[in-house]
Amino acid sequence: MFPVRLVRRQRRSPSLVRMTFTDPSLDRFADRGYDQRIKLVLPKPGGLPLSAFPTGVDWWAQWREQPADARAHIRTYTVVAVRPERCEIDVDFVDHGITGPGSRFAVEAVPGDEAVIFGPNADFAGEAGGLEFRRELGGTARQLIVGDITALPAINGILERLPADATGLVSIEVPHEEDTRGVHAPPNVDLMWSVTDRGDDQGDAVRQWLTALGPLTSDHAATTVIEDGVADSYWEVSAGNTAVTETADLSAWIAGESGRVRALRRMLVDEFDIPKAAVCFMGYWRSGVAAS
Numbered sequence: 196m197f198p199v200r201l202v203r204r205q206r207r208s209p210s211l212v213r214m215t216f217t218d219p220s221l222d223r224f225a226d227r228g229y230d231q232r233i234k235l236v237l238p239k240p241g242g243l244p245l246s247a248f249p250t251g252v253d254w255w256a257q258w259r260e261q262p263a264d265a266r267a268h269i270r271t272y273t274v275v276a277v278r279p280e281r282c283e284i285d286v287d288f289v290d291h292g293i294t295g296p297g298s299r300f301a302v303e304a305v306p307g308d309e310a311v312i313f314g315p316n317a318d319f320a321g322e323a324g325g326l327e328f329r330r331e332l333g334g335t336a337r338q339l340i341v342g343d344i345t346a347l348p349a350i351n352g353i354l355e356r357l358p359a360d361a362t363g364l365v366s367i368e369v370p371h372e373e374d375t376r377g378v379h380a381p382p383n384v385d386l387m388w389s390v391t392d393r394g395d396d397q398g399d400a401v402r403q404w405l406t407a408l409g410p411l412t413s414d415h416a417a418t419t420v421i422e423d424g425v426a427d428s429y430w431e432v433s434a435g436n437t438a439v440t441e442t443a444d445l446s447a448w449i450a451g452e453s454g455r456v457r458a459l460r461r462m463l464v465d466e467f468d469i470p471k472a473a474v475c476f477m478g479y480w481r482s483g484v485a486a487s
């Protein structure tokens with residue numbers, strides 16, 4: 196747990212706001228890149244102070260025991276940048292209006308506002324968790340990376356660390372044309388934008404790419420696990436991230452609104468016969484439903 200305060204707030208695009216957090220303890224925040232997720236704890240207005248947030252190993256159970264109308268909000272975000280030497284980390288928040296505590300924080304927070312971040316500690320030698328992208332397949336299997344604006348920070352993190360010889364498709368859906376700036380992919384990875392303002396259909400773009408690819412061979416025997424990673428959201432990732440390492444033609448990473456992710460799962464698994472174990476399906480949020 197890193198107790199942090201906001202130090203800078205910078206509008207990156209119509210949909211994204213970059214929040215920079217600081218605390219002396221962030222010199223031990225591990226920079227693992229890719230899709231590293233964190234938990235952000237925000238106090239509920241008029242509720243319990245952040246100092247009442249449990250920090251022991253059983254923090255989750257203890258937090259659940261606190262009164263629901265007073266306990267802090269917990270939301271999931273992605274680390275964009277880590278600067279241990281400056282004790283800072285950056286997180287890009289989607290501004291979807293004053294409709295939830297995370298987005299409200301992105302719109303209304305001011306430098307000095309406090310939060311708690313649950314993330315990887317550089318002193319921890321074990322597997323810290325929170326990474327789903329299959330790093331070992333980055334330069335071998337063809338990549339299919341599909342996401343919406345909430346997944347853009349993770350996709351950027353993945354693209355920054357993909358090897359120069361990586362191949363595949365990255366398909367990103369964003370609300371506005373101006374949200375497409377500043378994303379770079381290796382030369383043999385196609386970067387395709389679907390802009391909802393323009394009426395683009397991301398599903399069609401992915402279907403066309405998969406059709407052009409032709410049949411794939413992969414190990415259908417590999418297993419998958421379904422985790423309840425996000426309340427009311429859909430989350431299905433390969434066990435141990437290693438199931439198809441030997442034979443994979445394709446490694447897919449799909450994140451965004453849960454209903455859309457389910458529809459993409461149907462397309463990949465039912466229409467194109469891609470083994471579930473070759474794909475991480477992650478519902479990052481659910482339309483009309485607040486995270487718990």
Ligand SMILES: Cc1cc2nc3c(=O)[nH]c(=O)nc-3n(C[C@H](O)[C@H](O)[C@H](O)COP(=O)(O)OP(=O)(O)OC[C@H]3O[C@@H](n4cnc5c(N)ncnc54)[C@H](O)[C@@H]3O)c2cc1C
Pocket residue numbers: 232270271272273274287288289290291294295296297298299345346348349425478479480481482483484485486487
């Ligand atoms: C692993 C992971 C990584 C994530 N990384 C990021 C990240 O880096 N940046 C980021 O912004 N989000 C990210 N998300 C998504 C974020 O956790 C959700 O969007 C979350 O619901 C935001 O909380 P909130 O308090 O703003 O809204 P909530 O209180 O959860 O929801 C309130 C209302 O807003 C709606 N809503 C929630 N999110 C959106 C949205 N994006 N667009 C439109 N309506 C929405 C809900 O359907 C609900 O009706 C990530 C999620 C996961 C699981």
